Amino acid sequence: MYKAIFLFLCLAWTPVTAFAEKRIGLVIGNDLYSDVPVLKKAGADAQAISAALGQQGFDIVTVLNANRREMNRTISTFTEQLEAGDTAFVFFAGHGVEIDGENYLLPTDILAPASGERDFIKAESIALSALLDRVRATGARMTIAIIDACRNNPFQKAAGRSIGSTRGLGRITAPQGTFVIFSAGAGQLALDELTEDDPADNSVFTRALVPRLSQPGLELRSLVADLRVEVRDLAQTVNHRQFPAYYDELLGDFYFASAKPSIAERPAPAGTSSGSDAPVRTITDPMRADFDLARAIGTADALQSFLDRYANRREEFSYRMAVQLLDRKRPPSAQPPEPRTETAPGATQSGDRRTIIRDTQLALNAAGCSAGTADGIIGARTRQAFRKWLDETAADLHEADLGTDTARRAVMVRKGRVCPPAVTAPVQPSASAAAGSATALGLAGNWRYTATCAFVIKVHGSVRFKRTGPNAFHGNLSDSLGQKANSDVYLNGRDITGTDYFPGVTVRWRGRLAADGNSYTATGSTGCSVYASRAG
Known part of the structure; x- marks a missing residue:
């Protein structure tokens, strides 16, 4: 009993900054490239970032001028240290290139390719998405990635057709729980220096970033907002455009340097007065x-x-x-006890998450969507079944709604088979039939959509797309907030990339078209999740 009381008091009164939070960083800085142009400040940038984060309690794994094997070994060392619930940080300064919509980080031993050797570059470099996936697989609670690789394309002078974009890196879709910052916007060039006699040791981006990493109480999004403005203003002094881009799929707030109150700043016991001038410290959650x-x-x-x-x-x-x-x-045979909760009068177990998931799985199986065993656990098969159900029903839900009571009721209320039966003996289509099927998919027509944004705000709207090229579409969009926008969209198979031009705001997004071409889901740079279906 006393142990339980002691633990409760610890949980209730221990200040946030006293908790041991495991924060691990990977920092790579590559200057000395052997076969492509060398850089001047990537190594210094990496050292400055390592020093700043070390002061904030990060355990940093740092490597400078790393070849491909050294980069992979260092990444493995980093991911082996990460455990479920940790905070991961990744910083890369060096050459990078975009190829076929993927961003690749280049080791120092990368060879300048001959014309058309795109696959060679992919194999000999580190794909940013693969790196982020490796971090995510550790169970890290959140990942902050800062990529300063938006420099001139090192392969631009390759004989024949150049490989990769002319300059900079491309847009990405960040995994959930990840916040990615690029030192420049898509297709922009990040400056190492403002003038030839610039005395600063660091690039324009990093010199603006480093002081903010040690600023107490500066939340990540506020940090990035200030950082982008300073970098933009510095670049404009030499008539250059550099506006750092970010992709926010982070849940909750993040601080590199938390506010550290003195003893006098801790909450006073109830009934006492700390004075009107005493600093007040609030704990967000x-x-x-x-x-x-x-x-x-x-x-x-x-x-x-x-x-x-x-x-x-x-x-x-x-x-x-x-x-x-x-x-x-627990020993393998031990059964986990149910949490000790008080049941309010008239309450039922309908809010129990495991019960909700189990009911949803049973209803998905009844609908022919093959969710597997109704065990109350959301696995890959359950997610796939719910995704099929959404594609077939065009319900006003998103994949993220799986596991909620709203999704359970929606699946249970629809009776009969929804998902088509699996084809056990598919017949290989002819080349002409396959080509006809591929060209049949498109976005032309009227669509209705629901966007679920921050604070569970839902915005409804409509858009009409017209085909402007083989894989290109243009649309006029309007929503329930009275906003209007022009939308340019490209369809690659079933993968969608789009840009919405609102007055004063540009929103970039990526999505996936359903197999029947009648609905799609998407995620935008604003953090909103979208479900759209044809309106006729």
Whole structure:
């Protein structure tokens, strides 16, 4: 009993900055390229970033002038240190190139290719998306990636047709839980120096970034907003356009340097007055702090006390991570106890997430969508089944709604088979039939859409697309907020890339067209998730 009381007091009053948060960084700086133009400041940039983050408690894995093997070895060292729930940071300064919509980070031993050797470059470099996927596979809670590789294309002078974009890197779709910053916008050139006699040791981007990494209480999005303006203004002094781009799929806030209050700044006990001039420290969400403390204590009792306290927030990342950590500490035969929660009068178990998922799986199976065993756990097969159901029904839901009571009710209310039966003996189509099928998919016509944005804001709208080329479409968009925009969209198979031009704001997005061509899902640079279906 006393142990439980002590743990509760720790969870309630220990300041956030006292928790041991495991934050690990990977920093790579490549200057000395052997077969493509050398750089001047990438190594210095990497060293400056390593020093700044080290002061903020990051464990940094740093490598300078790394060849391909050294880069891969360093990345492996980095990912091996990451554990579920950790915060990961990645910084790369050096040459990069965009090929076929993918961004590649180049090691120092990359060879200048002959004309058309695109696959060679892909094989000999590090794909940014693959690097982010490796980090995500560790279970890291969040990943912050900063890429300063938006320099002149090192392969531009290759004989014949050049490889990659002329300059800079391309747009990306960041995985959930990831925040990616590029030192310049898509297709822009990042400046190493403002003038030939520029005395600064670092590039324009990094010299603006480093001081902000140690600024207490500066949230990541505010940091990036200030950083972009300063870099843009510096570049404009030499009539150059450089406006850093970012892609935000992060859940929650992030601070490189948290505010560190003195003892006098801690919350005063109830009923006492701290004075009108006393600084007030607010904790945005104590759940993460409590999870960090429970993980630091490391006992099953600590983790169970955390789960009991936050039993009404089972969908949160910290809760799910605590469940996994607790499961590892139990013997295989032990059954996990149900969290000790009080049931309000008239309440039912309909809000229980596992029950919701199990009901959804049963309904998906009844609809012929093959969700597998109804075990109450969202796995790859359940996600695929829900995705099929969405494609077939054009329901006003998004893939992220899986596991909610809204999705359960929507799936259960629709009776009968929804998903078509699997074809057991497919007949290979002729070349002409395959070509006809490929060209049949398109976006021309009227569409209705729902965009789910921050704070669960939903915006409804419509757009009419007209074909302007073999794979190109132009549309006029309007939404329930009274906004109008022009939209340029390109379709590559079923992959969609688009740009919406609102007055004063440009939104870039990527999506995926359903197999029948009657709906698509997309994610935009504003963080909104979109589901669209044909309106006729």
